Amino acid sequence: MKALKITAFLRCGFSASFDWSVSIDSVIAYQSQLEKLGWERFTEHQSTGQLKPVDDLPIAKEEFNGDWWYQVSRPFFDCKMIHTQHLHRRFNIQESEQHVNKIGKIETTKGAYKNARLAIQLFVTDRVVWYVNGDKDRIKHLLQMVTHIGGKRGSGHGAVSRWEIEDHDNLEDCRFRRIVPTEFAQQHSIDGLTLEWAIRPPYTLQENKRLCVVVENEVRT
Template identity: 25%
Template sequence: MRPLLVKARLAHGIAHAAPWGVSLDGLLAAEIWADQKAGKRDRGEVVTALAADVDPEDLDLPLARCELSGGGLWHWAATCAYPEKPVDHPVVRYWTGRPDHAALGDLVADLPGVVSERQGPYRSRSMPLLVTSTDTVTWQCVGDDDRIMAILQGIAAIGKKRSQGEGRVLRWEVAPLDESFGWSAGHLHVDGSLGRPTPDGCLYGTAVATGGRGPTGLRPPYMHGFRRHTLNLPFSLTV
Protein backbone atom coordinates (compact mmCIF):
# COMPACT_ATOMS: atom_id res chain seq x y z
CA MET A 1 0.00 0.00 0.00
CA ARG A 2 1.39 3.40 -0.99
CA PRO A 3 0.05 6.87 -1.94
CA LEU A 4 -1.21 6.92 -5.53
CA LEU A 5 -2.66 9.30 -8.11
CA VAL A 6 -5.32 7.68 -10.29
CA LYS A 7 -6.45 9.28 -13.56
CA ALA A 8 -9.26 8.52 -15.97
CA ARG A 9 -8.83 10.01 -19.45
CA LEU A 10 -12.34 10.77 -20.65
CA ALA A 11 -13.86 11.15 -24.09
CA HIS A 12 -15.79 14.33 -23.25
CA GLY A 13 -16.77 14.52 -19.58
CA ILE A 14 -18.76 12.92 -16.77
CA ALA A 15 -22.38 13.12 -15.62
CA HIS A 16 -22.94 13.15 -11.87
CA ALA A 17 -25.72 13.77 -9.36
CA ALA A 18 -24.01 14.90 -6.13
CA PRO A 19 -22.00 18.14 -5.88
CA TRP A 20 -18.89 15.93 -5.69
CA GLY A 21 -17.61 13.29 -8.09
CA VAL A 22 -17.67 9.49 -8.19
CA SER A 23 -15.78 7.84 -5.31
CA LEU A 24 -12.84 5.58 -6.13
CA ASP A 25 -13.71 3.07 -3.42
CA GLY A 26 -17.27 2.97 -4.74
CA LEU A 27 -16.02 2.22 -8.26
CA LEU A 28 -13.78 -0.59 -7.07
CA ALA A 29 -16.45 -2.06 -4.78
CA ALA A 30 -19.07 -2.02 -7.55
CA GLU A 31 -16.77 -3.90 -9.94
CA ILE A 32 -15.79 -6.50 -7.31
CA TRP A 33 -19.44 -6.95 -6.27
CA ALA A 34 -20.49 -7.44 -9.91
CA ASP A 35 -17.87 -10.19 -10.30
CA GLN A 36 -19.00 -11.87 -7.08
CA LYS A 37 -22.66 -11.81 -8.16
CA ALA A 38 -21.77 -13.33 -11.53
CA GLY A 39 -19.80 -16.10 -9.80
CA LYS A 40 -22.69 -16.89 -7.44
CA ARG A 41 -25.16 -17.11 -10.32
CA ASP A 42 -22.82 -19.43 -12.22
CA ARG A 43 -22.73 -21.73 -9.17
CA GLY A 44 -26.51 -21.62 -8.83
CA GLU A 45 -26.39 -19.65 -5.56
CA VAL A 46 -29.00 -17.08 -4.53
CA VAL A 47 -27.84 -13.46 -4.79
CA THR A 48 -29.42 -11.22 -2.15
CA ALA A 49 -29.70 -7.47 -2.62
CA LEU A 50 -27.38 -5.30 -0.53
CA ALA A 51 -30.41 -3.41 0.77
CA ALA A 52 -31.64 -6.63 2.40
CA ASP A 53 -28.60 -6.76 4.73
CA VAL A 54 -28.89 -4.76 7.95
CA ASP A 55 -25.09 -4.40 8.06
CA PRO A 56 -23.71 -5.03 4.54
CA GLU A 57 -20.38 -6.75 4.07
CA ASP A 58 -17.24 -4.67 3.55
CA LEU A 59 -15.57 -6.06 0.46
CA ASP A 60 -11.82 -6.62 0.28
CA LEU A 61 -10.71 -3.53 -1.62
CA PRO A 62 -7.07 -2.90 -2.64
CA LEU A 63 -7.05 0.23 -0.48
CA ALA A 64 -5.73 1.11 2.97
CA ARG A 65 -8.17 1.83 5.79
CA CYS A 66 -8.18 5.14 7.67
CA GLU A 67 -9.13 4.48 11.30
CA LEU A 68 -8.30 7.89 12.78
CA SER A 69 -11.93 8.39 13.87
CA GLY A 70 -12.13 4.97 15.50
CA GLY A 71 -14.94 2.45 15.83
CA GLY A 72 -17.32 2.08 12.92
CA LEU A 73 -16.27 5.43 11.43
CA TRP A 74 -13.32 3.99 9.53
CA HIS A 75 -13.22 4.60 5.79
CA TRP A 76 -11.16 3.63 2.77
CA ALA A 77 -8.19 5.90 2.07
CA ALA A 78 -9.46 7.18 -1.28
CA THR A 79 -11.08 10.35 -2.59
CA CYS A 80 -13.86 11.25 -5.01
CA ALA A 81 -13.27 12.24 -8.64
CA TYR A 82 -11.84 15.70 -9.24
CA PRO A 83 -11.94 17.29 -12.73
CA GLU A 84 -8.37 18.17 -13.71
CA LYS A 85 -9.29 20.78 -16.33
CA PRO A 86 -13.02 21.45 -16.16
CA VAL A 87 -14.66 23.64 -18.79
CA ASP A 88 -16.42 26.26 -16.64
CA HIS A 89 -19.22 24.98 -14.39
CA PRO A 90 -21.26 21.81 -14.93
CA VAL A 91 -23.75 22.12 -17.79
CA VAL A 92 -27.32 20.83 -17.78
CA ARG A 93 -28.30 18.33 -20.47
CA TYR A 94 -31.63 16.58 -20.74
CA TRP A 95 -32.58 12.99 -21.44
CA THR A 96 -36.02 11.97 -22.66
CA GLY A 97 -37.99 8.75 -22.67
CA ARG A 98 -41.33 7.61 -24.10
CA PRO A 99 -43.07 4.24 -23.69
CA ASP A 100 -43.11 2.01 -26.75
CA HIS A 101 -46.78 0.98 -26.96
CA ALA A 102 -46.07 -1.82 -29.43
CA ALA A 103 -43.47 -3.31 -27.08
CA LEU A 104 -45.87 -3.03 -24.13
CA GLY A 105 -48.46 -4.95 -26.11
CA ASP A 106 -45.98 -7.79 -26.60
CA LEU A 107 -45.37 -8.04 -22.85
CA VAL A 108 -48.94 -8.34 -21.55
CA ALA A 109 -51.99 -10.32 -22.58
CA ASP A 110 -54.47 -7.47 -22.05
CA LEU A 111 -53.25 -3.93 -22.74
CA PRO A 112 -55.54 -1.06 -21.61
CA GLY A 113 -57.10 1.02 -24.33
CA VAL A 114 -55.14 4.08 -23.16
CA VAL A 115 -51.68 4.11 -21.58
CA SER A 116 -51.20 7.54 -20.05
CA GLU A 117 -48.02 9.39 -20.98
CA ARG A 118 -48.76 12.08 -18.39
CA GLN A 119 -48.81 10.02 -15.19
CA GLY A 120 -48.00 6.59 -13.82
CA PRO A 121 -44.99 4.31 -14.43
CA TYR A 122 -45.25 4.61 -18.23
CA ARG A 123 -45.34 8.40 -18.43
CA SER A 124 -43.03 10.26 -20.79
CA ARG A 125 -39.98 11.83 -19.20
CA SER A 126 -37.71 14.81 -19.77
CA MET A 127 -35.08 14.89 -17.02
CA PRO A 128 -32.08 17.18 -16.36
CA LEU A 129 -28.57 15.73 -16.21
CA LEU A 130 -25.55 17.59 -14.77
CA VAL A 131 -22.43 17.05 -16.89
CA THR A 132 -18.91 18.29 -16.14
CA SER A 133 -16.99 18.78 -19.38
CA THR A 134 -13.39 17.71 -18.77
CA ASP A 135 -10.87 15.41 -20.42
CA THR A 136 -9.42 14.04 -17.15
CA VAL A 137 -10.64 13.29 -13.64
CA THR A 138 -8.27 12.35 -10.82
CA TRP A 139 -8.42 10.52 -7.51
CA GLN A 140 -5.87 10.24 -4.72
CA CYS A 141 -5.64 7.12 -2.59
CA VAL A 142 -3.41 4.81 -0.58
CA GLY A 143 -3.49 1.35 -2.07
CA ASP A 144 -2.03 -1.45 -4.17
CA ASP A 145 -1.42 0.00 -7.64
CA ASP A 146 -1.32 -3.35 -9.47
CA ARG A 147 -4.62 -4.58 -8.02
CA ILE A 148 -6.29 -1.21 -8.53
CA MET A 149 -5.26 -1.08 -12.19
CA ALA A 150 -6.40 -4.68 -12.75
CA ILE A 151 -9.91 -3.76 -11.54
CA LEU A 152 -10.13 -0.39 -13.29
CA GLN A 153 -9.19 -1.84 -16.69
CA GLY A 154 -12.61 -3.49 -16.79
CA ILE A 155 -14.49 -0.20 -16.30
CA ALA A 156 -15.35 1.45 -19.62
CA ALA A 157 -17.47 4.35 -18.32
CA ILE A 158 -18.18 6.16 -15.05
CA GLY A 159 -20.94 8.36 -13.66
CA LYS A 160 -24.58 8.52 -14.77
CA LYS A 161 -26.11 7.57 -18.13
CA ARG A 162 -23.15 5.42 -19.13
CA SER A 163 -25.21 3.41 -21.62
CA GLN A 164 -26.01 6.67 -23.45
CA GLY A 165 -22.30 7.49 -23.90
CA GLU A 166 -21.69 9.71 -20.88
CA GLY A 167 -18.48 9.28 -18.86
CA ARG A 168 -16.69 7.10 -21.43
CA VAL A 169 -13.14 6.29 -20.29
CA LEU A 170 -10.41 6.25 -22.93
CA ARG A 171 -7.73 4.90 -20.59
CA TRP A 172 -6.74 4.57 -16.93
CA GLU A 173 -3.45 5.69 -15.37
CA VAL A 174 -2.06 4.98 -11.90
CA ALA A 175 1.11 6.70 -10.67
CA PRO A 176 2.87 6.66 -7.27
CA LEU A 177 3.06 9.74 -5.06
CA ASP A 178 5.68 10.64 -2.48
CA GLU A 179 5.29 8.69 0.78
CA SER A 180 4.77 11.97 2.65
CA PHE A 181 1.37 12.27 0.91
CA GLY A 182 -0.07 9.39 2.98
CA TRP A 183 -2.76 11.30 4.92
CA SER A 184 -3.60 13.79 2.15
CA ALA A 185 -3.85 11.04 -0.49
CA GLY A 186 -6.60 9.39 1.56
CA HIS A 187 -8.59 12.56 2.23
CA LEU A 188 -7.83 15.50 -0.10
CA HIS A 189 -8.17 16.51 -3.73
CA VAL A 190 -5.00 17.47 -5.56
CA ASP A 191 -5.74 21.16 -4.83
CA GLY A 192 -5.77 20.54 -1.05
CA SER A 193 -9.55 20.75 -0.49
CA LEU A 194 -11.50 17.93 1.16
CA GLY A 195 -11.93 15.13 -1.34
CA ARG A 196 -14.27 12.64 0.36
CA PRO A 197 -16.97 12.38 3.08
CA THR A 198 -14.90 12.49 6.26
CA PRO A 199 -15.54 12.09 10.02
CA ASP A 200 -14.37 14.80 12.41
CA GLY A 201 -11.58 12.66 13.86
CA CYS A 202 -9.72 12.62 10.55
CA LEU A 203 -9.62 16.42 10.33
CA TYR A 204 -8.76 17.30 13.93
CA GLY A 205 -6.18 20.10 14.00
CA THR A 206 -6.27 20.74 10.24
CA ALA A 207 -7.60 23.67 8.18
CA VAL A 208 -9.20 22.17 5.08
CA ALA A 209 -11.78 23.71 2.72
CA THR A 210 -14.93 21.56 2.85
CA GLY A 211 -18.42 21.54 1.40
CA GLY A 212 -20.00 21.91 4.85
CA ARG A 213 -21.55 19.15 6.93
CA GLY A 214 -24.46 16.81 6.34
CA PRO A 215 -25.73 13.22 6.35
CA THR A 216 -24.14 11.01 3.69
CA GLY A 217 -22.52 7.62 3.19
CA LEU A 218 -19.08 6.91 4.65
CA ARG A 219 -18.00 3.90 2.57
CA PRO A 220 -19.53 1.47 0.04
CA PRO A 221 -22.36 0.76 -0.32
CA TYR A 222 -22.83 4.52 0.05
CA MET A 223 -26.63 4.46 -0.43
CA HIS A 224 -27.24 1.94 2.38
CA GLY A 225 -28.80 3.47 5.49
CA PHE A 226 -26.32 1.75 7.82
CA ARG A 227 -23.48 3.65 6.12
CA ARG A 228 -24.98 7.11 6.65
CA HIS A 229 -23.48 9.49 9.22
CA THR A 230 -23.23 13.24 9.69
CA LEU A 231 -19.88 13.97 8.06
CA ASN A 232 -17.71 16.73 6.63
CA LEU A 233 -18.64 16.86 2.96
CA PRO A 234 -16.22 17.05 0.02
CA PHE A 235 -15.53 20.46 -1.46
CA SER A 236 -18.26 21.10 -4.03
CA LEU A 237 -17.34 20.81 -7.71
CA THR A 238 -19.95 23.47 -8.47
CA VAL A 239 -18.23 26.16 -6.36
Protein backbone atom coordinates in the same frame (compact mmCIF):
# COMPACT_ATOMS: atom_id res chain seq x y z
CA MET B 1 -0.38 -0.99 -0.12
CA LYS B 2 1.10 2.19 -1.58
CA ALA B 3 -0.03 5.69 -2.45
CA LEU B 4 -1.28 5.84 -6.05
CA LYS B 5 -2.52 8.46 -8.47
CA ILE B 6 -5.39 7.13 -10.59
CA THR B 7 -6.49 9.04 -13.69
CA ALA B 8 -9.56 8.35 -15.84
CA PHE B 9 -9.15 9.94 -19.28
CA LEU B 10 -12.62 10.81 -20.56
CA ARG B 11 -14.12 11.26 -23.99
CA CYS B 12 -16.57 14.02 -23.10
CA GLY B 13 -16.90 14.53 -19.34
CA PHE B 14 -19.30 12.85 -16.91
CA SER B 15 -22.73 13.23 -15.34
CA ALA B 16 -23.19 13.64 -11.57
CA SER B 17 -25.30 15.49 -9.06
CA PHE B 18 -22.24 16.98 -7.35
CA ASP B 19 -18.60 17.46 -8.30
CA TRP B 20 -17.44 15.20 -5.44
CA SER B 21 -19.89 12.32 -5.95
CA VAL B 22 -17.88 10.10 -8.34
CA SER B 23 -16.12 8.01 -5.69
CA ILE B 24 -13.29 5.77 -6.82
CA ASP B 25 -13.86 3.29 -3.97
CA SER B 26 -17.46 2.97 -5.17
CA VAL B 27 -16.30 2.31 -8.74
CA ILE B 28 -13.84 -0.33 -7.52
CA ALA B 29 -16.41 -1.85 -5.12
CA TYR B 30 -18.92 -2.27 -7.97
CA GLN B 31 -16.42 -4.22 -10.05
CA SER B 32 -15.16 -6.23 -7.07
CA GLN B 33 -18.68 -7.34 -6.09
CA LEU B 34 -19.59 -8.11 -9.69
CA GLU B 35 -16.50 -10.32 -10.04
CA LYS B 36 -17.12 -12.04 -6.71
CA LEU B 37 -20.86 -12.69 -7.02
CA GLY B 38 -21.36 -13.06 -10.76
CA TRP B 39 -23.85 -11.02 -12.75
CA GLU B 40 -27.06 -12.81 -11.64
CA ARG B 41 -26.40 -12.72 -7.87
CA PHE B 42 -24.98 -9.21 -8.10
CA THR B 43 -28.12 -7.95 -9.86
CA GLU B 44 -30.32 -9.77 -7.36
CA HIS B 45 -28.52 -8.15 -4.42
CA GLN B 46 -29.01 -4.70 -5.94
CA SER B 47 -32.65 -5.15 -6.94
CA THR B 48 -33.71 -6.68 -3.60
CA GLY B 49 -31.77 -4.26 -1.42
CA GLN B 50 -29.37 -6.90 -0.06
CA LEU B 51 -26.64 -4.31 0.27
CA LYS B 52 -24.07 -4.08 3.05
CA PRO B 53 -20.79 -2.18 3.49
CA VAL B 54 -18.09 -3.48 1.15
CA ASP B 55 -15.18 -4.06 3.53
CA ASP B 56 -12.70 -6.16 1.52
CA LEU B 57 -11.42 -3.86 -1.23
CA PRO B 58 -7.69 -3.77 -2.10
CA ILE B 59 -7.48 -0.35 -0.44
CA ALA B 60 -6.13 0.61 2.99
CA LYS B 61 -8.69 1.58 5.63
CA GLU B 62 -8.73 4.65 7.82
CA GLU B 63 -9.92 3.68 11.31
CA PHE B 64 -11.23 6.38 13.65
CA ASN B 65 -13.26 6.19 16.87
CA GLY B 66 -14.56 2.71 16.07
CA ASP B 67 -15.54 3.71 12.52
CA TRP B 68 -13.71 3.22 9.21
CA TRP B 69 -13.54 4.28 5.56
CA TYR B 70 -11.13 3.79 2.68
CA GLN B 71 -8.04 5.93 2.14
CA VAL B 72 -9.14 7.44 -1.16
CA SER B 73 -9.40 11.09 -2.13
CA ARG B 74 -12.38 12.84 -3.63
CA PRO B 75 -12.24 13.34 -7.43
CA PHE B 76 -10.14 16.23 -8.71
CA PHE B 77 -10.62 17.69 -12.17
CA ASP B 78 -10.43 20.87 -14.22
CA CYS B 79 -14.05 21.64 -15.01
CA LYS B 80 -14.24 23.50 -18.33
CA MET B 81 -17.97 24.09 -17.94
CA ILE B 82 -21.11 22.62 -16.37
CA HIS B 83 -23.75 21.79 -18.96
CA THR B 84 -27.39 20.90 -18.31
CA GLN B 85 -28.81 18.38 -20.75
CA HIS B 86 -32.30 16.91 -20.96
CA LEU B 87 -33.10 13.24 -21.49
CA HIS B 88 -36.59 12.19 -22.56
CA ARG B 89 -38.04 8.94 -21.26
CA ARG B 90 -40.90 7.47 -23.27
CA PHE B 91 -42.61 4.12 -22.81
CA ASN B 92 -42.59 2.16 -26.08
CA ILE B 93 -46.20 0.94 -26.29
CA GLN B 94 -45.85 -0.46 -29.82
CA GLU B 95 -42.94 -2.69 -28.87
CA SER B 96 -44.64 -3.93 -25.70
CA GLU B 97 -47.72 -4.96 -27.67
CA GLN B 98 -45.56 -7.27 -29.80
CA HIS B 99 -44.54 -9.30 -26.72
CA VAL B 100 -47.86 -9.36 -24.82
CA ASN B 101 -50.97 -11.00 -26.31
CA LYS B 102 -53.43 -9.04 -24.23
CA ILE B 103 -52.62 -5.73 -22.68
CA GLY B 104 -54.74 -3.17 -20.92
CA LYS B 105 -54.30 0.56 -20.91
CA ILE B 106 -50.80 1.63 -19.93
CA GLU B 107 -50.73 4.81 -17.89
CA THR B 108 -47.89 7.05 -19.12
CA THR B 109 -48.81 10.15 -17.10
CA LYS B 110 -48.01 8.62 -13.70
CA GLY B 111 -46.53 5.55 -12.06
CA ALA B 112 -43.71 3.26 -13.24
CA TYR B 113 -44.28 3.98 -16.95
CA LYS B 114 -44.60 7.76 -16.67
CA ASN B 115 -43.08 9.73 -19.52
CA ALA B 116 -40.57 12.25 -18.27
CA ARG B 117 -38.14 14.99 -19.26
CA LEU B 118 -35.08 14.57 -17.06
CA ALA B 119 -32.48 17.29 -16.50
CA ILE B 120 -28.96 15.97 -15.96
CA GLN B 121 -25.79 17.86 -15.06
CA LEU B 122 -22.67 17.28 -17.14
CA PHE B 123 -19.20 18.24 -15.95
CA VAL B 124 -17.11 18.88 -19.07
CA THR B 125 -13.53 17.76 -18.47
CA ASP B 126 -10.99 15.52 -20.17
CA ARG B 127 -9.80 13.67 -17.06
CA VAL B 128 -10.53 12.93 -13.41
CA VAL B 129 -7.85 12.21 -10.79
CA TRP B 130 -8.06 10.35 -7.46
CA TYR B 131 -5.40 9.45 -4.89
CA VAL B 132 -5.65 5.97 -3.41
CA ASN B 133 -3.60 4.00 -0.88
CA GLY B 134 -4.00 0.51 -2.26
CA ASP B 135 -2.82 -2.58 -4.12
CA LYS B 136 -1.75 -1.32 -7.54
CA ASP B 137 -2.03 -4.62 -9.43
CA ARG B 138 -5.43 -5.57 -8.02
CA ILE B 139 -6.88 -2.10 -8.60
CA LYS B 140 -5.53 -2.09 -12.16
CA HIS B 141 -7.23 -5.45 -12.79
CA LEU B 142 -10.61 -4.17 -11.57
CA LEU B 143 -10.48 -0.80 -13.34
CA GLN B 144 -9.57 -2.26 -16.73
CA MET B 145 -13.18 -3.51 -16.91
CA VAL B 146 -14.68 -0.07 -16.16
CA THR B 147 -15.78 1.71 -19.34
CA HIS B 148 -17.83 4.59 -17.85
CA ILE B 149 -18.00 6.62 -14.62
CA GLY B 150 -20.65 8.83 -13.06
CA GLY B 151 -24.38 8.81 -13.71
CA LYS B 152 -26.47 8.12 -16.82
CA ARG B 153 -23.83 5.73 -18.17
CA GLY B 154 -26.47 3.99 -20.27
CA SER B 155 -26.85 7.25 -22.20
CA GLY B 156 -23.13 7.28 -22.98
CA HIS B 157 -21.98 9.78 -20.39
CA GLY B 158 -18.70 9.35 -18.54
CA ALA B 159 -17.04 7.21 -21.24
CA VAL B 160 -13.46 6.35 -20.25
CA SER B 161 -10.91 6.18 -23.06
CA ARG B 162 -8.19 4.79 -20.77
CA TRP B 163 -7.04 4.44 -17.16
CA GLU B 164 -3.63 5.40 -15.85
CA ILE B 165 -2.25 4.32 -12.44
CA GLU B 166 0.99 5.82 -11.17
CA ASP B 167 2.90 5.77 -7.89
CA HIS B 168 2.29 8.87 -5.79
CA ASP B 169 4.59 10.43 -3.21
CA ASN B 170 2.08 11.88 -0.74
CA LEU B 171 -0.05 9.58 1.43
CA GLU B 172 -1.81 12.59 2.95
CA ASP B 173 -3.59 13.19 -0.37
CA CYS B 174 -5.24 9.77 0.06
CA ARG B 175 -6.15 10.32 3.72
CA PHE B 176 -7.16 13.97 4.02
CA ARG B 177 -8.27 15.20 0.57
CA ARG B 178 -11.60 13.42 0.78
CA ILE B 179 -15.04 13.41 2.43
CA VAL B 180 -14.56 12.68 6.15
CA PRO B 181 -16.72 12.76 9.30
CA THR B 182 -16.77 16.13 11.02
CA GLU B 183 -14.88 14.89 14.11
CA PHE B 184 -12.01 13.61 11.97
CA ALA B 185 -12.02 16.85 9.97
CA GLN B 186 -11.76 18.95 13.13
CA GLN B 187 -8.89 16.85 14.47
CA HIS B 188 -6.90 17.21 11.22
CA SER B 189 -7.90 20.81 10.34
CA ILE B 190 -9.81 19.83 7.19
CA ASP B 191 -12.09 22.58 5.89
CA GLY B 192 -14.99 22.41 3.47
CA LEU B 193 -18.74 22.07 3.03
CA THR B 194 -20.59 20.30 5.87
CA LEU B 195 -23.45 17.94 4.98
CA GLU B 196 -24.69 14.38 5.47
CA TRP B 197 -22.90 11.98 3.12
CA ALA B 198 -21.78 8.35 3.02
CA ILE B 199 -18.19 7.53 3.98
CA ARG B 200 -17.83 4.16 2.24
CA PRO B 201 -19.55 2.06 -0.45
CA PRO B 202 -22.37 1.47 -1.10
CA TYR B 203 -22.93 5.22 -0.94
CA THR B 204 -26.72 4.79 -1.09
CA LEU B 205 -26.77 2.73 2.11
CA GLN B 206 -28.22 4.73 4.98
CA GLU B 207 -26.02 3.10 7.63
CA ASN B 208 -22.92 4.42 5.81
CA LYS B 209 -24.00 8.06 6.12
CA ARG B 210 -22.46 10.53 8.57
CA LEU B 211 -22.28 14.28 9.05
CA CYS B 212 -19.23 15.00 6.91
CA VAL B 213 -16.92 17.70 5.61
CA VAL B 214 -16.39 17.80 1.83
CA VAL B 215 -13.11 19.35 0.67
CA GLU B 216 -13.21 21.56 -2.42
CA ASN B 217 -12.32 20.43 -5.92
CA GLU B 218 -8.85 21.46 -7.09
CA VAL B 219 -7.23 21.38 -10.52
CA ARG B 220 -4.73 18.50 -10.26
CA THR B 221 -2.98 17.13 -13.35
